[in-house]
Amino acid sequence: MAFSSRGLVLLTLGAAGLWAAFELRLDPRDLVPSDGGMVMARELFSRAWSPALAYEAADVPAGTRPLLLKALEAARLTVVFAAAAISLSLVCGGILGFFASTAWWVGDQTGGAKVGWSRHGVRPVVYGVARLIIALMRSVHELLWAVLLLAAFGLSQLSAVIAIAIPYSGTFAKVFSEMLDEAPRDSAVALRSAGASSSQIFLFGLLPRALPDMSAYAFYRFECALRSSAILGFFGYPTLGYYIAASFENLYYGEVWTYLYTLVLLVVVADWWSGALRRRLVLA
Amino acid sequence: MSVDGRIAEVERLRRRRPRDRFARLSVWALVLLTLLAWSSEGLWSTDYFSPRRQQNLQRFLGELRPHPLQGQPFDVSVATAWAGEILSERGWEAARITLAMSVAAIVLASLAGLALTLTSARTHATSEPYLPGPRPPTRGQRWVWRAVVGASRLVLILIRSIPEYVWAFILLAVLGPNAWPVVLALALHNAGIVGKLTAEVVENLEPGPLRALRGVGAGRLQIAATGLFPLILPRFLLFFFYRWETCVREATVLGMLGITSLGFWIVDSRARNHYDEMFFFVLMGAGLVLIGDLVSAVAREVVRRAA
Amino acid sequence: MSERGASFRLDGVSVTFGETAALREVNLEIKPGEAVGFVGPSGSGKTTLLRLLNGAVRPTSGTVEVNGEALTSLSPRQLRSLRSRVATVHQDLSLVPNLRVMRNVLLGRLGRLSLLSTFRLLFLPPRSEVLRVHKILERVGIGEKLYQRTDQLSGGQRQRVAIARALYQEPSALLPDEPISSLDPARSRDTMGLLIELSRETGITLCVSLHDLEVAREFVPRLIGLRRGKVAFDRLTEELTSEDFRELYDLAEDEMLDGV
Numbered sequence: 001m002a003f004s005s006r007g008l009v010l011l012t013l014g015a016a017g018l019w020a021a022f023e024l025r026l027d028p029r030d031l032v033p034s035d036g037g038m039v040m041a042r043e044l045f046s047r048a049w050s051p052a053l054a055y056e057a058a059d060v061p062a063g064t065r066p067l068l069l070k071a072l073e074a075a076r077l078t079v080v081f082a083a084a085a086i087s088l089s090l091v092c093g094g095i096l097g098f099f100a101s102t103a104w105w106v107g108d109q110t111g112g113a114k115v116g117w118s119r120h121g122v123r124p125v126v127y128g129v130a131r132l133i134i135a136l137m138r139s140v141h142e143l144l145w146a147v148l149l150l151a152a153f154g155l156s157q158l159s160a161v162i163a164i165a166i167p168y169s170g171t172f173a174k175v176f177s178e179m180l181d182e183a184p185r186d187s188a189v190a191l192r193s194a195g196a197s198s199s200q201i202f203l204f205g206l207l208p209r210a211l212p213d214m215s216a217y218a219f220y221r222f223e224c225a226l227r228s229s230a231i232l233g234f235f236g237y238p239t240l241g242y243y244i245a246a247s248f249e250n251l252y253y254g255e256v257w258t259y260l261y262t263l264v265l266l267v268v269v270a271d272w273w274s275g276a277l278r279r280r281l282v283l284a
Numbered sequence: 285m286s287v288d289g290r291i292a293e294v295e296r297l298r299r300r301r302p303r304d305r306f307a308r309l310s311v312w313a314l315v316l317l318t319l320l321a322w323s324s325e326g327l328w329s330t331d332y333f334s335p336r337r338q339q340n341l342q343r344f345l346g347e348l349r350p351h352p353l354q355g356q357p358f359d360v361s362v363a364t365a366w367a368g369e370i371l372s373e374r375g376w377e378a379a380r381i382t383l384a385m386s387v388a389a390i391v392l393a394s395l396a397g398l399a400l401t402l403t404s405a406r407t408h409a410t411s412e413p414y415l416p417g418p419r420p421p422t423r424g425q426r427w428v429w430r431a432v433v434g435a436s437r438l439v440l441i442l443i444r445s446i447p448e449y450v451w452a453f454i455l456l457a458v459l460g461p462n463a464w465p466v467v468l469a470l471a472l473h474n475a476g477i478v479g480k481l482t483a484e485v486v487e488n489l490e491p492g493p494l495r496a497l498r499g500v501g502a503g504r505l506q507i508a509a510t511g512l513f514p515l516i517l518p519r520f521l522l523f524f525f526y527r528w529e530t531c532v533r534e535a536t537v538l539g540m541l542g543i544t545s546l547g548f549w550i551v552d553s554r555a556r557n558h559y560d561e562m563f564f565f566v567l568m569g570a571g572l573v574l575i576g577d578l579v580s581a582v583a584r585e586v587v588r589r590a591a
Numbered sequence: 592m593s594e595r596g597a598s599f600r601l602d603g604v605s606v607t608f609g610e611t612a613a614l615r616e617v618n619l620e621i622k623p624g625e626a627v628g629f630v631g632p633s634g635s636g637k638t639t640l641l642r643l644l645n646g647a648v649r650p651t652s653g654t655v656e657v658n659g660e661a662l663t664s665l666s667p668r669q670l671r672s673l674r675s676r677v678a679t680v681h682q683d684l685s686l687v688p689n690l691r692v693m694r695n696v697l698l699g700r701l702g703r704l705s706l707l708s709t710f711r712l713l714f715l716p717p718r719s720e721v722l723r724v725h726k727i728l729e730r731v732g733i734g735e736k737l738y739q740r741t742d743q744l745s746g747g748q749r750q751r752v753a754i755a756r757a758l759y760q761e762p763s764a765l766l767p768d769e770p771i772s773s774l775d776p777a778r779s780r781d782t783m784g785l786l787i788e789l790s791r792e793t794g795i796t797l798c799v800s801l802h803d804l805e806v807a808r809e810f811v812p813r814l815i816g817l818r819r820g821k822v823a824f825d826r827l828t829e830e831l832t833s834e835d836f837r838e839l840y841d842l843a844e845d846e847m848l849d850g851v
Contacts, residue, residue, distance in 0.1 A: 005590070006517060013524070017391030023384035024463035033458050041458040083314075083321035139570035139577070141537045143449075144550065148566065151554060152344045153337060156330035190685030193647050194760060195675030195702020200709055204698055208687045219310075227447040234449065244450060248457070260446065267445035277310055285729070287722070294725050294737065301691070301738030 044253045051261055052254030067255065070243070071262045078239040078266065081157070081229035085164035086222050092165065093172025099130040101177035130173070137170030142228050146235055160237050164228050168221060176214055183209035212281035219274035226270055230263050240266075347559040354560075370564055374549055378565070379572055382545040385463060385538075386531035386576070389470030393531075394524050396471065397478030402508055404436040404479060405486035413507065414491055414498040440483075444476025452538045466538045466545070474527050478520075485519045486512065518591035525580040525587075532576035536569040546572070595794035596623030597658055597677060597763035599644055604653035606639055606820075613639040614820040617653070623763075626790045626797040628811035628828075630804060631839060635817040637800035638682070641766045644798060645677045646670050658763075675702025678757035680767040684749055688742035692733075692752050695741050696724045699759040727755045731785060747778040751785075758789070764796040765789070771803060779803065783810040804836055 055067050146163035153159050188205035233241025240263045247255035350366045403409050411421035411429050451469035459465050497511045539547030546569045553561035601619040614636045621627055629637040642648040643655055646662050655662045686695045697712055728734045731751040757765055771779035787810050790797035801807040808828055816823040816839045824835050
């Protein structure tokens with residue numbers, strides 16, 4: 001990049017930032033909390049080093065499960081939503097991604113006879129429709145899907161899973177199709193010259209080349225799904241977000257940190273896991 | 285070789301085959317997790333097809349129609365008039381605010397992310413960046429730099445593993461209702477991501493040019509300004525636009541906490557049971573996200589070509 | 592095994608890609624079990640010629656016959672079956688790097704299997720097939736690599752995996768494209784020796800493209816010189832004079848000058 005164009009790019013981004021600041025009336029003085037806010041902040045962050053290990057409320061009804069067990073249960077549900085949503089979107093996104101890639105045109109790309117639907121010219125249509133569906137699924141945030149499903153069906157755990165799964169399917173489809181398109185084609189060509197059919201070529205020549213990238217990405221999205229699933233708690237599902245909000249509103253700041261640290265722990269473990277897998281699968 | 289001999293030989297080779305235990309274990313763990321998740325009974329407790337839910341669903345779908353048109357045949361002019369009114373009253377402003385929040389957030393996030401990159405990239409934040417010094421560093425020096433890297437990596441992990449929504453929720457209570465809580469929440473989470481990604485880029489840089497700068501006596505900040513940033517700029521811009529895309533998505537939603545972006549009007553109209561308006565704002569948000577994706581895709585393509 | 596070696600016959604074959612002519616008016620006959628080398632500078636049409644024999648390129652004019660049958664008369668299914676009998680070893684090997692050696696070899700069979708049996712063969716291979724793969728790998732000298740991941744092997748070893756995959760197809764002809772282009776001299780001789788031996792032992796027809804004349808003269812009994820898509824000579828190696836070779840490459844230099 002030439003210097004002038006580099007300068008121009010940075011200048012433009014800076015100008016955009018300034019416009020945004022004016023538009024939002026961002027005033028640095030507002031960054032200083034009011035007295036009430038200051039007190040709250042001090043109380044909240046002073047508990048960061050001492051998260052609650054038992055309920056802070058004075059009168060806990062008898063028979064309530066201990067706080068840590070409750071946190072564990074919330075964590076379990078957070079993981080359940082995330083895992084269910086990811087597996088669902090892997091299936092939907094995988095299928096959509098296949099149609100949104102040019103990989104299934106491989107019959108043409110390696111020369112030789114055209115196969116199957118191509119003769120009817122259906123493929124560009126299927127490709128376009130798949131791209132459109134992906135864009136629509138992705139363009140609405142999982143929380144908005146949750147709000148829509150909540151309004152349509154009422155509170156239901158399956159709706160939470162579906163709300164996460166819709167945009168995630170779209171994202172998987174988009175990313176997977178790109179990975180399939182960028183995977184090296186040489187083994188596909190070799191299989192064709194050994195007389196393999198299109199579906200064999202795709203499954204055994206192309207898919208294995210993209211699979212390491214795809215699985216590393218799936219693990220990364222699992223980490224994202226954990227966060228999304230926790231956030232759904234703010235809409236009434238008993239995942240970690242629910243208890244973070246509830247404890248916060250009851251001013252039980254120690255409990256806030258307990259739930260927050262549980263979430264951080266989940267995410268950090270998933271992050272470490274996906275990172276380690278990526279180093280082995282992709283970078284090895 | 286006899287058949288038996290070959291069978292034995294193949295079996296010997298199979299037993300000695302190199303295996304990636306970790307990858308294998310990961311796959312099984314994930315399969316197990318998925319099965320456990322789907323067998324969680326809470327997921328199956330709702331009867332989607334009960335008559336009451338069916339009725340609700342019917343009513344809900346009916347109410348998605350613009351209210352002047354409910355129970356009427358569809359009329360384009362009425363619909364556009366209805367939409368125009370929402371747009372001029374709140375829609376355009378909400379869209380502009382959403383966009384501004386995303387831009388402000390990503391600019392702040394990338395500044396903070398770049399700063400944290402300098403202290404968390406192991407090749408840069410060390411007692412001997414790029415070239416050895418006259419004497420081996422003392423144990424104390426080594427320890428200090430290791431602590432710097434460790435601490436900034438911890439900060440990066442912490443700020444990115446707490447979701448934007450939670451940050452915004454907390455900051456809103458501390459700072460009160462202005463745009464800062466949302467902008468800061470987005471900026472914090474994304475600074476964690478941008479910082480992590482650019483630190484990886486820095487660690488994988490060819491050290492040649494940076495060594496040369498160190499060779500003429502440049503300090504860490506001088507190297508950063510004259511060598512490091514120009515070298516990572518193309519990759520950095522890719523991350524910038526990629527994260528900006530998600531910022532647009534999240535800025536729409538974070539309005540739900542009470543800042544007048546699109547998300548605010550979505551929950552507001554839902555609370556007033558105006559499902560037609562709610563749906564309209566959801567569609568507006570989708571449109572904004574689509575435009576954002578498009579701009580980001582074009583920008584990233586331009587960067588990729590130029591680099 | 593009467594049908595072991597395939598025979599090829601090219602009659603006035605030309606191939607053009609867009610504006611450029613890759614092959615012009617090539618006439619050629621290769622008998623069952625013969626070992627033939629295609630030599631010539633890069634861009635002279637060696638690879639195109641090999642791909643013609645496998646049905647991976649359609650001739651623009653002229654006919655290609657394999658075992659006396661014109662390729663254009665085949666149905667798509669018959670073409671697939673032909674490809675599985677005429678085994679190509681691509682220059683870039685085209686192995687799937689993140690699969691084990693055994694699976695890469697098993698992939699050679701795809702042309703004769705349904706999708707379902709492919710899954711069975713790859714994920715639950717019957718012992719007889721594993722033994723066969725091992726036998727072939729042993730024949731090409733890397734028996735102990737059966738269960739290794741392909742990307743862990745050296746270049747020469749990968750070359751042998753690619754040859755093993757082709758052999759596993761039970762081909763009647765073997766078409767290695769520049770099999771020694773990325774190997775050091777010692778490995779090149781090993782590989783060429785192996786290919787010639789295999790062709791002699793089994794009666795498989797061998798058509799190999801080479802740019803290294805030394806090696807070609809040392810190993811291959813019949814050489815076909817190509818330049819600018821035309822057959823420059825087609826003779827037994829022992830009858831070839833150094834004049835023939837000089838002409839082949841002198842003209843190539845002209846060609847280079849033309850290009851400037």
